[in-house]
Amino acid sequence: MRVVKLRTEDDFDGWRAAARTLAAARVLPSDIIWQVGAQPTDLFATEEVAIGGTPPFTVSKQFLSLASRVALHSDPERFTLLYTLLLRVLDCPSILCDRADPQVRRIEGLSLTIRRDIHKMRAYVRFREVLEGKMTRYVAWFEPEHHILRANAAFFVGRFTNMRWSILTPRGTIHWDGAVLSEGPPAHRADIPCRDPTEIVWKSYYAAIFNPARLMTGAMLKEMPKKYWKNMPETALVPDLIAGARKRELRMIERAHAIPNVMHRTDTVDLLRAEAASCRRCPLWRPATQIIFGEGPPNADIMVVGEQPGNQEDKTGCVFVGPAGQVFDRALIAAGIDRSQLYVTNAVKHFKFELRGKQRIHARPNVTEIDACRWWIDQERALVRPKLIIAMGATAARSLLEHPVRIADCRGSAIALPDGTPCWITVHPSALLRLPDGVDMEAEFDRYVTDLRLAVRSLDR
Structure with missing residues (x-):
């Protein structure tokens, strides 16, 4: 038997280095003991694995991303499961795409559990104010189900950079002094104060x-x-x-009936737009020039939801004015739709991009960014109360339906959202600008126009 000694429960780097050495020698999973810290090992273990000195090999980013999450799980078999899957991936890289495979399905289930635990920590940590001499520290208590504390540290540093804070958990602690992040031993719930003065204000606001x-x-x-x-x-x-x-x-x-409806909604949408200007719900606000909010009548029957602003929108502050916006306007004219009667917005309000030299190249928003921005879409829908929604692109569909879909499977018919609002899904106009060679661009544009026309006519029916 061979023993691999990992420093901590979440020591993915240690597992990765050892797994590389063992996989190169094709050591069987049953011949390896994964030992964390100073926990007792097997009586029959005879050899500690020497890491390094093996020829390099590569695996997909998909596997590394999956393994880095699963390594945070509290399942004692996780390192063995990952090593077993690694050997299979080396022989058959496409195995990760086989959702019917029991081992792949189990590991993806562990990964999903970690995603949820990370999200819960970010959503439900509450800090309390503690005085340390003349300085203030904010202390929070959380009970994660898995070993996610270190993995979540960077999120809290980025969100609360200018605060001095500590997060205490039964699995360990992290502390930020405004410049340096440090770790500490496990804590008890009694180590944090019961309440602080700001809680009264927060409860009143809530x-x-x-x-x-x-x-x-x-x-x-x-x-x-x-x-x-x-x-x-x-x-x-x-x-x-x-x-x-x-x-x-x-x-x-009763109060809403006492106020003229259109005026009330106009004022409210303007207030929401002003509030959104200071949005910090995800990191996209940092590189973006400004937030790009929805535009159109606050009592519009139809709301059009795109994916995210582009370079021109980020500069001008207006929605759908770049190259994709020009395609959108041309399609509306062809479909006989008046844009001034639509409320047009995006699922993600800030421009996400990658710098290539001096150019800012569009980058696809990830699930966390889409979910963070869904709050604004929900507020817009609640205020405008559209009778029909047109979602353009996979990001818009993901935001409204709260799960991924294939555009090709959804075009041509309405999908009822949880509140009953019909949602028609079509391609984003920018997709028409990126069609590969050999595709009939005019035919695809006509199909896009047909999608818009069918959606609007369904409202008339």
Whole structure:
């Protein structure tokens, strides 16, 4: 038996180096013991693995990304599972695409669990203020299910760069002093204060913004299980807010009826646009010039959702004015649709790009960025209340449906969103600018026009 000694429970780099050496020698998974820290090893282990000195080989980024997440799982078999899959990938790289394979399915399940645990930590950490002499430190308690603390550290450093903070967990602690990130031993919940002065203000704010008209208790509990409630001060208000939701909703309806509808929505959309200008929900605001918000009548029957702003939109501050916007305008004219009657927006509000020399090249938003920006789309939909939504491109469809889809499978018919609003999905106009050689561009443009025309005519029916 061979022993691999890993420094920590999340020592992916150590596993990777050892796995490279062992895989080059084609050592069987059953002949390896993966030992973390000083935990006892097998009595029959005879040889500690010497890392290095092996010829290099490559595996796909897909496998490395998957393995780096699964290494954070608390499953004691994770390192053996990953090594077994590595040997299979070396023999058959396409095995990762086989979703019916039991081992691939199990490992992807572990990966999905890690994604959820990382998201929960980012969403449900609540800091409390602690005085340290004349300095202030913000301390939070969280109980992760897996070894995600180090993997999440960079997110909190980027989000709270100018704060001095500590996150305490039963698996370890991280501390940021404004310049240096350090680690510490596991902690206990009693190590953080019970409350701080800002919680009173936060609870008042949370109660004020609680919207009973959007309350879906089942969805809320699915996204925010009760096991996280004890760490969040605002959750103490939730039962009473739910109990009084119907009364508050009726009061909101009465107030809305007392105000001219179009004027009220105009003011509200403008306020939302002003609020969005300071959005920091994801890191895309840093390199972008400005946020590009939706434009159009605040009571439009049709909302068109694109993917994200482009270079021209980022410079001008207007939605759909670049090359893709010109294709969009030409298609609207061909379909007999008046753009001034549409509310046009994007699923992601900031321009994401890569620098190539002096050029800014469009980069596809990732799932985290799409999910972070969904909050703004939801607010726009709630205010405009469109009767029909047209989603252009995979990013827009992903944002509205909350799961990935293939455009080719969805074109030509409506999909009902959770609130019942019909959503027609078509290609993004920028896709028509990137058609490969040999594709009939005019035919694809006509098909795009047909998609828009069918969607609008469905509203008439």
